[in-house]
Amino acid sequence: MKKSKTPKDSEIIMTEIVFPNDTNPVGILQGGRLMHWMDTASAICALTHSEKISVTASIDRVVFKNPIYIGDIVTIKAKITRAFTTSMEIFVEVKTRKIKNSTNKITNSAFFTFVALDKNGKPSKVPTLTVTTEDEKKEYANAEKRKIARNV
Ligand SMILES: CC(C)(COP(=O)(O)OP(=O)(O)OC[C@H]1O[C@@H](n2cnc3c(N)ncnc32)[C@H](O)[C@@H]1OP(=O)(O)O)[C@@H](O)C(=O)NCCC(=O)NCCS
Numbered sequence: 001m002k003k004s005k006t007p008k009d010s011e012i013i014m015t016e017i018v019f020p021n022d023t024n025p026v027g028i029l030q031g032g033r034l035m036h037w038m039d040t041a042s043a044i045c046a047l048t049h050s051e052k053i054s055v056t057a058s059i060d061r062v063v064f065k066n067p068i069y070i071g072d073i074v075t076i077k078a079k080i081t082r083a084f085t086t087s088m089e090i091f092v093e094v095k096t097r098k099i100k101n102s103t104n105k106i107t108n109s110a111f112f113t114f115v116a117l118d119k120n121g122k123p124s125k126v127p128t129l130t131v132t133t134e135d136e137k138k139e140y141a142n143a144e145k146r147k148i149a150r151n152v
Pocket of ligand 1: 054055056057058084085086087088113123150152
């Protein structure tokens, strides 16, 4: 396992289409289904970075800005912002588009924290994160403030 990795090494882009059984009675994607997709994408990102089983420790505020309807195409992007000692913060952004319209709309975003576990289920060290772009450096610095604010 590498001692340090970049955000690109573990970036995940997952695409779904909304089917009737994903929606509520008026054809809008259920919030819980969307959170399941966000959790899956961010878990794969955390597993790829840590190369270990990683569990969801917390999810920061999720806002449902716009409804997502049956037939919409949903793209979930998960990117690590910072690796701490055993935990990793992952930023998840959700975009949607209509089949006949290539314009994507951002509908949701959230920060997930995952903790990597060893064979005994105990928190285990993860590779450090090497950031290079201005955005990556900004989120890396802000991740520390968010970790402190979570108070865990
Ligand atoms: C997450 C979990 C492994 C942490 O175990 P713990 O013994 O409390 O861990 P520690 O206090 O030693 O902290 C370990 C790391 O987790 C972080 N952490 C612990 N709880 C956290 C929380 N609720 N939110 C964010 N980070 C958290 C700590 O900040 C620490 O990070 P660091 O090592 O990078 O500094 C444990 O609480 C657990 O198993 N929770 C259930 C997870 C689960 O079932 N998820 C859903 C299914 S995937």
